[in-house]
Amino acid sequence: xxxxxxxxxxxxxxxxxxxxxxxxxxxxxxxxxxxxxxxxxxxxxxxxxxxxxxxxxxxxxxxxxxxxxxxxxxxxxxxxxxxxxxxxxxxxxxxx
Ligand code: HEC
Numbered sequence: 243x244x245x246x247x248x249x250x251x252x253x254x255x256x257x258x259x260x261x262x263x264x265x266x267x268x269x270x271x272x273x274x275x276x277x278x279x280x281x282x283x284x285x286x287x288x289x290x291x292x293x294x295x296x297x298x299x300x301x302x303x304x305x306x307x308x309x310x311x312x313x314x315x316x317x318x319x320x321x322x323x324x325x326x327x328x329x330x331x332x333x334x335x336x337x338x
Contacts (some may be wrong), residue, residue, distance in 0.1 A: 266326070266330055266332070269333075273334075277290050281334055281337065292334075292337055298330070298331035298334050299331035301315075302319045302331065303324070305320075306319035306327070
């Protein structure tokens with residue numbers, strides 16, 4: 243019963259579903275809202291597609307740890323595990 247109830251919550255609130263349930267590409271698509279279609283940039287917000295994986299992962303880790311200041315990225319980075327950040331960076335780096 244408890245399980246059915248939590249399933250219902252996940253289905254009713256897709257945004258509240260654990261991010262882990264999303265594929266790396268589905269997560270990356272949420273970046274397009276600000277970083278432009280296919281993460282190619284939407285001035286003044288930087289493009290992400292095709293950047294080196296290590297650079298992307300380091301920026302996300304720095305935002306997450308508040309080593310790099312930002313207006314919004316600190317909060318966004320904190321919503322992903324280190325493993326997800328690695329997968330996000332890998333997915334973006336592979337995009338042309
Ligand atoms: C609500 C808008 C918004 C969304 C959504 C968003 N970003 Fe950002 N991103 C920004 C802004 C604005 C900056 C500049 C830093 C700041 O002000 O936080 C930025 C900067 C960055 C940078 C640093 C770029 C550089 O070269 O210096 C990276 C990496 C980045 N974002 C990755 C992501 C990833 C990955 C996602 C999706 C998981 C994402 N962003 C989603 C707005 C957004």
